[in-house]
Amino acid sequence: MQSDPPANLPPVLRPETPPRRRLDDLVDRFRGELRGDASGVELTGITLATADLRAGDVFVAARGALRHGAEFAQTAADNGAVAVVTDAEGADTAATSGLPVVVVDHPRGIIGDLSAWVYGTGRDDELPLLLGTTGTNGKTSVSHLLEGILSQMGVTTGLSSTAERHIAGQVVVSRLTTPEAYEMHALFALMRERGVEAVAVEVSAQAISRQRVDGIVFDVAGFTNLTHDHLDDYADMREYFEAKIPFFRPDRSRRAVICLDSVPGAEVSARSEVPFVTIATPAIAVDPDVAADWTVTILDERPSGTEFTLSAADGRSLTTVVPVIGPHMAANAGLAIVMILEAGYDWERIARALDGQRIQAHLPGRTQLVSGDRGPAVYVDFGHTPDAFEKTLAAVRRVTPGTVLMLVGADGDRDATKRLDMGRTAVEGSDILIVTDHHPRRENPEQIRRTLLAGARAARPDGDIHEFSPPERAILEAVSMVGDGDAILWAGPGHQDYRDIRGERIPYSARELARRALRAAGWPVPDPTWPVPYPDDETPLSDPTTAWT
Numbered sequence: 188m189q190s191d192p193p194a195n196l197p198p199v200l201r202p203e204t205p206p207r208r209r210l211d212d213l214v215d216r217f218r219g220e221l222r223g224d225a226s227g228v229e230l231t232g233i234t235l236a237t238a239d240l241r242a243g244d245v246f247v248a249a250r251g252a253l254r255h256g257a258e259f260a261q262t263a264a265d266n267g268a269v270a271v272v273t274d275a276e277g278a279d280t281a282a283t284s285g286l287p288v289v290v291v292d293h294p295r296g297i298i299g300d301l302s303a304w305v306y307g308t309g310r311d312d313e314l315p316l317l318l319g320t321t322g323t324n325g326k327t328s329v330s331h332l333l334e335g336i337l338s339q340m341g342v343t344t345g346l347s348s349t350a351e352r353h354i355a356g357q358v359v360v361s362r363l364t365t366p367e368a369y370e371m372h373a374l375f376a377l378m379r380e381r382g383v384e385a386v387a388v389e390v391s392a393q394a395i396s397r398q399r400v401d402g403i404v405f406d407v408a409g410f411t412n413l414t415h416d417h418l419d420d421y422a423d424m425r426e427y428f429e430a431k432i433p434f435f436r437p438d439r440s441r442r443a444v445i446c447l448d449s450v451p452g453a454e455v456s457a458r459s460e461v462p463f464v465t466i467a468t469p470a471i472a473v474d475p476d477v478a479a480d481w482t483v484t485i486l487d488e489r490p491s492g493t494e495f496t497l498s499a500a501d502g503r504s505l506t507t508v509v510p511v512i513g514p515h516m517a518a519n520a521g522l523a524i525v526m527i528l529e530a531g532y533d534w535e536r537i538a539r540a541l542d543g544q545r546i547q548a549h550l551p552g553r554t555q556l557v558s559g560d561r562g563p564a565v566y567v568d569f570g571h572t573p574d575a576f577e578k579t580l581a582a583v584r585r586v587t588p589g590t591v592l593m594l595v596g597a598d599g600d601r602d603a604t605k606r607l608d609m610g611r612t613a614v615e616g617s618d619i620l621i622v623t624d625h626h627p628r629r630e631n632p633e634q635i636r637r638t639l640l641a642g643a644r645a646a647r648p649d650g651d652i653h654e655f656s657p658p659e660r661a662i663l664e665a666v667s668m669v670g671d672g673d674a675i676l677w678a679g680p681g682h683q684d685y686r687d688i689r690g691e692r693i694p695y696s697a698r699e700l701a702r703r704a705l706r707a708a709g710w711p712v713p714d715p716t717w718p719v720p721y722p723d724d725e726t727p728l729s730d731p732t733t734a735w736t
Contacts, residue, residue: 199239199369200352200359202376205231206307210270213245214289216304217297222278223287230269233305233369235298242267245305246286247369248277249295256294260284272301299401302372308379310404315345315378316385316530317403321434322411322446324575325519326389328553329409332509332523333387335548339540340532345378345386347371349569350551350682355381360684368399375403385530392430393420400439407526408440408461411519412449414574419602428454435459444525447479448472448518449574466525468518471578483521485514490556490564490586492545493517497524503534505542511554512566513582520546552681554579557698562710563592563669565701569681571598571625573608576678580616589672593617594665596625596658596679597635599687606635610642617676619651619668623661625679626687632656659700666704677701 210228214221231243237259240246246263248256248271257277260268264284271281272289281288291297303309320329330348337344346353351360354377366374371388378386390408394400413428421427428451435443435455443463445456450473456465467479480499486506487494495517498504509520524541528534558565564587570579576595584591593613597606614620622639624632636654643652655661658680665675680686680697687693702712 199234199366199373200354200377201232201241201373202306202380204380205373205376206305207231208305210245210287210289213270213272213301213304217272217289217291217301219272219289219291221287221289222282225270225287228269228287230305232373233298233302235367235369237262237266239370240266240268244268245270245272245289245301247271247294247298247301248273248281249298250274250276255280257281260286296398296401299368299372299398299403301402302369303402306372306376308372308375309402313379314375315383316407317375317388317405318385318407318409318526318530319388319390319400319405319434319440320409320411320522320526321390321392321395321431322409323414323416324570324572324578325411325515325522326391327569328511328516328519328550329411329523329526330387330389331550331553332520332546332548333385333526335546336520336523336527336537336541337385337387339544339547340527340536341540342532343382343384345374345383346388347374347386348389354378355383366399368401368403371399372402390434392427395433395439396420396430400434404438405434405440406442407530408434408443409522409526410435410443410445410452410455411522412446412574413451414449414572415605415608416572416602418604419600431455432458435461435463437461442529444522444529446518446522447474447477453477464525464529466518466521468514468521470514471518481521481525483514483517485517488512488514488582488585493582495521497521505538507541507543508545510546510548511550512586513554513578515578515582516550516554552683552698554582554676555681555698557701557712557715558705559711559713562671562705562708563666564674565666565705566674566676567681567697567701568676568678569683570678571609573605573612576609576612577616579678580613580676583674583676584616587672587674589674590618590669591616592619592621592665592669592673592675594621594623594658594661594675594677595639596623597639598626598679599628599630599632599635601628603638606638607642607645610639610644611646613639613678614643614647614650614652619653621653621655621661621665623654623658624656624686625658627689628687629689658697662697662700662704663707666701666708666710675701 210225246268257280260281334346447467465479466481468483469475492508685692686695
């Protein structure tokens with residue numbers, strides 16, 4: 188089904204002067220069966236969703252879970268589409284739109300190659316350097332670190348992450364972790380127009396499985412780790428792992444940098460079909476004695492960042508500071524640096540920018556410190572897996588002289604098998620645990636909280652465990668329980684500016700809620716470095732009455 192995005196999502200970014208392609212050339216190139224007249228028909232774009240359609244597009248109509256995209260062909264025609272690409276099942280329905288129809292065997296399967304042809308962004312076209320990162324945790328952080336380091340080196344950059352899209356300085360909110368293939372190719376074409384030299388891309392397992400990165404060959408592929416997540420999309424961890432492996436084949440990438448801190452890293456190395464180097468951080472690696480081409484050594488941890496040395500067996504090394512806490516963040520930064528080196532940038536140029544310097548990167552919602560110089564330290568984080576909880580709580584603990592309180596919720600309509608472990612890990616790493624709501628979506632938030640609490644209480648029956656809903660109340664209660672020298676880790680919401688309640692995106696900012704709670708308790712808060720869409724402390728960030736009841 189052509190599932191159109193919600194109306195409040197940002198538009199697809201496209202080149203300002205797209206190439207013009209002849210429909211009869213499309214028929215020849217993709218061996219389609221033409222029904223109708225292609226004479227004089229030219230196309231300038233491509234889409235799977237009518238909400239993203241612009242005049243001059245070819246509309247790709249594929250079979251969905253519930254409906255066939257051909258049912259939307261008339262809407263596409265009304266909005267200016269010039270042709271429909273579909274399969275034999277949808278051909279007759281699509282033809283009623285009056286548009287020429289190109290029939291292919293698997294329209295969904297060729298959307299990447301079609302998009303690459305339409306926008307001139309395929310393997311043999313001139314594109315910016317493409318650096319793609321996959322793994323369970325750290326993809327967003329590595330992507331933003333890649334962009335920050337490259338910018339520090341004087342490179343004009345682009346970015347596509349869960350949080351944001353960047354095009355030579357322009358910042359746009361993201362729609363999906365990895366865009367659909369037609370959006371990704373359009374984005375690359377726009378970046379090329381604007382002189383972008385290198386692009387950092389976050390690549391999820393779903394993006395690989397669902398063909399969102401088809402038609403793209405990354406210059407360097409990075410692997411962070413693989414831990415418990417996404418078992419709502421994959422049958423088990425083995426299937427989830429196998430979804431990542433195609434990223435390390437020649438039709439997807441040219442080189443790779445593989446982190447060995449988690450057990451699956453070794454298998455990724457063994458099965459990589461492209462040249463690769465390895466990296467490890469002994470402070471957090473499952474096997475601290477693992478042999479790697481590059482090593483990240485932690486030198487110092489403080490609330491303002493983590494200092495580390497990146498070194499190779501041949502003697503090359505540099506020392507820098509990643510602007511967030513935790514050895515896992517130093518590992519992410521080390522991976523980013525080696526990816527840049529493998530992309531062809533000169534080591535001396537990298538070292539001039541970083542050695543003895545602080546990495547100039549902004550990681551939205553990644554262990555983001557939102558509090559001031561007095562009172563409890565409050566970190567807002569996007570972590571939503573047991574492994575992320577464990578690593579981030581340990582990092583907060585090492586820089587906190589007093590009590591560590593964790594505030595946590597879980598996604599509704601997502602992998603429920605990890606919730607018990609989320610509760611367990613949260614209570615084991617904190618002194619006080621508060622369970623609240625996150626994105627309930629269409630699931631009962633009380634049931635989500637109940638599972639998190641069950642995992643926590645099973646691990647620590649005598650633990651200091653609380654339950655507060657909604658999160659507007661939970662953060663007020665959290666701040667009231669701690670004081671100067673203590674810390675709050677609010678895991679889950681990160682950079683996001685909404686809550687998904689029964690399919691509706693309600694405006695919401697955990698970072699702003701935390702600042703308001705601190706201010707209400709009399710603690711100073713700095714001016715935010717992120718946009719604040721709410722003019723005063725009275726503006727509601729979400730309406731708890733709209734929650735699931």
